[in-house]
Amino acid sequence: MTQKTFPLSVERLEELARLYPTPFHLYDESAIRKNVRRLKDAFAWNPGFREYFAVKATPNPYLMKILKGQGFGMDCSSLPELLLCEKIGVTGESVMFTSNDTPAEEFAKAKEMEANINLDDISHIPFLEKACGLPELVCCRWNPGPLKGGNAIIGKPEEAKYGFTREQLVEGYRLLKEKGVKRFGIHTMVASNELNPQYFIDTAEILFDLMLEISRSVGIAFEFANIGGGIGIPYKPEQDAVDLERVGEGVRLSYDRHVAAGLAPFRLYTECGRMVTGPYGWLVARVRHIKRTYKTYVGLDACMANLMRPALYGAYHHISVPAKADRPADMLCDVTGSLCENNDKFAIDRRLPAVEPGDLLVIHDAGAHGHAMGFQYNGKLRSAELLLREDGSVVPIRRAETVEDYFATLDFEGLKTFQA
Numbered sequence: 001m002t003q004k005t006f007p008l009s010v011e012r013l014e015e016l017a018r019l020y021p022t023p024f025h026l027y028d029e030s031a032i033r034k035n036v037r038r039l040k041d042a043f044a045w046n047p048g049f050r051e052y053f054a055v056k057a058t059p060n061p062y063l064m065k066i067l068k069g070q071g072f073g074m075d076c077s078s079l080p081e082l083l084l085c086e087k088i089g090v091t092g093e094s095v096m097f098t099s100n101d102t103p104a105e106e107f108a109k110a111k112e113m114e115a116n117i118n119l120d121d122i123s124h125i126p127f128l129e130k131a132c133g134l135p136e137l138v139c140c141r142w143n144p145g146p147l148k149g150g151n152a153i154i155g156k157p158e159e160a161k162y163g164f165t166r167e168q169l170v171e172g173y174r175l176l177k178e179k180g181v182k183r184f185g186i187h188t189m190v191a192s193n194e195l196n197p198q199y200f201i202d203t204a205e206i207l208f209d210l211m212l213e214i215s216r217s218v219g220i221a222f223e224f225a226n227i228g229g230g231i232g233i234p235y236k237p238e239q240d241a242v243d244l245e246r247v248g249e250g251v252r253l254s255y256d257r258h259v260a261a262g263l264a265p266f267r268l269y270t271e272c273g274r275m276v277t278g279p280y281g282w283l284v285a286r287v288r289h290i291k292r293t294y295k296t297y298v299g300l301d302a303c304m305a306n307l308m309r310p311a312l313y314g315a316y317h318h319i320s321v322p323a324k325a326d327r328p329a330d331m332l333c334d335v336t337g338s339l340c341e342n343n344d345k346f347a348i349d350r351r352l353p354a355v356e357p358g359d360l361l362v363i364h365d366a367g368a369h370g371h372a373m374g375f376q377y378n379g380k381l382r383s384a385e386l387l388l389r390e391d392g393s394v395v396p397i398r399r400a401e402t403v404e405d406y407f408a409t410l411d412f413e414g415l416k417t418f419q420a
């Protein structure tokens with residue numbers, strides 16, 4: 001069981017919503033810092049352990065700066081994410097570049113930044129070489145295929161588009177070595193939002209087996225193994241958070257066994273996003289309308305442009321009504337946004353305390369893959385992001401978009417002389 005909490009009192013929340021129009025995302029700095037320590041402690045047995053925060057989860061430079069201060073590297077998947085890292089002074093091997101279907105200029109930028117480049121396919125070896133020359137260190141992403149069971153979001157590994165097969169990895173590392181690459185890393189990520197700790201231990205075990213095999217057959221030593229992200233969070237109150245200590249201990253036992261069997265000691269990396277910031281971010285929205293037809297609809301001033309996961313994956317996000325927390329949840333409703341898409345619903349058949357227009361609702365666990373997935377379809381604008389600092393103050397870390405932002409890519413001057 002996980003208690004769904006919100007870090008502000010009802011009065012403080014109302015005050016904040018007067019200052020910053022809803023909807024907005026709010027993140028809790030001290031909770032993020034506490035969680036970071038848990039993750040680092042779980043893997044402290046590995047002297048080179050490093051988490052590379054998956055920037056795509058919450059690409060906000062203020063949050064990234066906090067994580068950088070905790071020793072995290074950054075995992076990027078695109079040129080803008082690389083540039084974001086550069087802006088906060090994260091470069092070199094503090095960057096992991098795990099991309100797929102990658103354009104040449106993104107490889108070139110990653111190489112210029114001396115990032116760890118993680119290749120998604122064997123054909124990317126000559127592609128990278130042609131684009132900008134091979135760096136001294138190269139990492140390759142393994143897709144274990146049928147060796148590993150699937151997961152609802154990422155799908156079955158053998159049907160996922162990511163990574164090399166085992167045979168391609170052997171051939172790929174051999175080729176990289178022949179071409180003069182001196183330093184090697186390996187990566188895998190086969191789960192998303194996985195709550196079973198054993199899943200990560202088993203993944204590490206098969207990855208370490210493969211490392212031993214490749215080290216021997218190709219004659220290389222791996223400097224690091226990146227076991228990816230995908231650690232889930234308890235979106236539903238009846239779920240439990242992943243026992244990180246158990247994951248850390250299980251991976252340690254596997255690591256020790258493999259090192260005893262001849263695998264050269266290596267640094268362990270993770271690239272989690274969701275578990276780092278997810279539970280410590282909330283989407284705050286106000287009830288705009290209550291509509292009663294065949295069902296009861298609670299219409300918010302937020303929509304799937306602010307949090308797409310329920311519409312995209314049918315994902316559960318807990319919703320609370322802080323000012324009515326002590327009332328019975330006797331209103332059965334769908335909680336909707338205003339987009340012209342019938343799947344623009346934060347919840348279907350959810351029981352809430354009887355709400356009215358003007359009430360503030362809190363949508364939990366929106367701190368990762370939340371604001372980041374925002375889009376402008378239907379002319380819906382992305383909301384602000386606020387940070388609750390450790391001293392209790394709240395600071396804006398991203399303003400809300402304006403109509404000018406929406407129009408920014410259009411040339412209205414050109415329109416004046418455009419003949420229709």
Ligand SMILES: Cc1ncc(COP(=O)(O)O)c(C=O)c1O
Pocket residue numbers: 054056057075098189192193228229230231271272273274275368
């Ligand atoms: C390559 C890669 N690394 C890391 C992550 C982060 O995953 P999560 O936020 O579930 O930990 C993702 C998520 O899409 C990913 O694609």
